Amino acid sequence: xANGVESETGLVIFSDEELREMSGVKRSGDHIEVMCxxxxxxxxxxxxxLRVFINGDLEITCECTPGCQEDKLTxxxxxxxxxxxxxxxxxxxxxxxxxxxxxxxxxxxxxxxYNQASKxxxxxxxxxxxxxxxxxxFVRCTRCNKERRFRLRTKEECRIHHDxxxxxxxxxxxxxxxxxxxxxxxERASRRVYRGCxxxxxxxxxxxxxxxxxxxxxxxxCNCQTCTDFTxxxxx
Numbered sequence: 001x002a003n004g005v006e007s008e009t010g011l012v013i014f015s016d017e018e019l020r021e022m023s024g025v026k027r028s029g030d031h032i033e034v035m036c037x038x039x040x041x042x043x044x045x046x047x048x049x050l051r052v053f054i055n056g057d058l059e060i061t062c063e064c065t066p067g068c069q070e071d072k073l074t075x076x077x078x079x080x081x082x083x084x085x086x087x088x089x090x091x092x093x094x095x096x097x098x099x100x101x102x103x104x105x106x107x108x109x110x111x112x113x114y115n116q117a118s119k120x121x122x123x124x125x126x127x128x129x130x131x132x133x134x135x136x137x138f139v140r141c142t143r144c145n146k147e148r149r150f151r152l153r154t155k156e157e158c159r160i161h162h163d164x165x166x167x168x169x170x171x172x173x174x175x176x177x178x179x180x181x182x183x184x185x186x187e188r189a190s191r192r193v194y195r196g197c198x199x200x201x202x203x204x205x206x207x208x209x210x211x212x213x214x215x216x217x218x219x220x221x222c223n224c225q226t227c228t229d230f231t232x233x234x235x236x
Contacts, residue, residue: 013030013032022098031053032051033050038093039102042083046062046082048060048063048078050094050110057219062081064081076156078090080176090105091105092105134158135152136195141172142171146182147187158216
């Protein structure tokens with residue numbers, strides 16, 4: 001298409017002008033794909049292929065080594081996989097090549113739909129006092145049997161929890177932030193009861209803090225498009 005990437009609905013995702021001078025651009029029906037990377041001072045550059053979807057989803061296929069099997073990584077997971085020392089800043093640390101230079105994602109047009117989806121979800125799914133209705137959740141490590149807290153305030157944080165919850169072999173070291181190891185103490189029971197409900201600090205689960213599916217916590221690339229995981233968590 002001459003004027004940009006057109007989705008299956010006929011909407012233009014990105015114009016040619018927006019993608020000009022960007023390296024490795026490939027166009028598809030509902031997304032674009034570009035070359036990306038993340039630099040570790042210790043390990044150097046890890047490169048991959050970033051897919052940007054019109055619904056705001058971001059996926060990275062890692063190509064750090066010829067045999068790397070990491071696929072459909074979130075930018076935060078790719079940032080951790082690359083060995084980046086200052087994690088949890090993927091918008092600044094993951095880059096694309098524009099006119100021969102490494103440019104952080106936050107300084108490109110590629111986050112346009114991600115930001116729109118986050119803004120829309122944050123505005124449409126709030127509690128009575130305006131805060132997003134996703135309480136903190138816990139996932140148990142399969143190695144040390146300790147429960148670890150996950151914040152669910154943004155789409156990225158929801159995706160991290162979603163993937164951890166679905167991983168039957170999840171362990172502390174898999175957290176892409178808050179460098180926690182199995183040697184770290186588990187949160188005290190008296191602290192775990194505080195999970196961020198806007199109605200009651202020690203709420204055990206209510207309609208103000210337990211979401212059963214919205215634009216923040218549902219993902220089009222996952223086949224578990226049900227409320228099973230959130231329903232199970234709500235009973236805990």
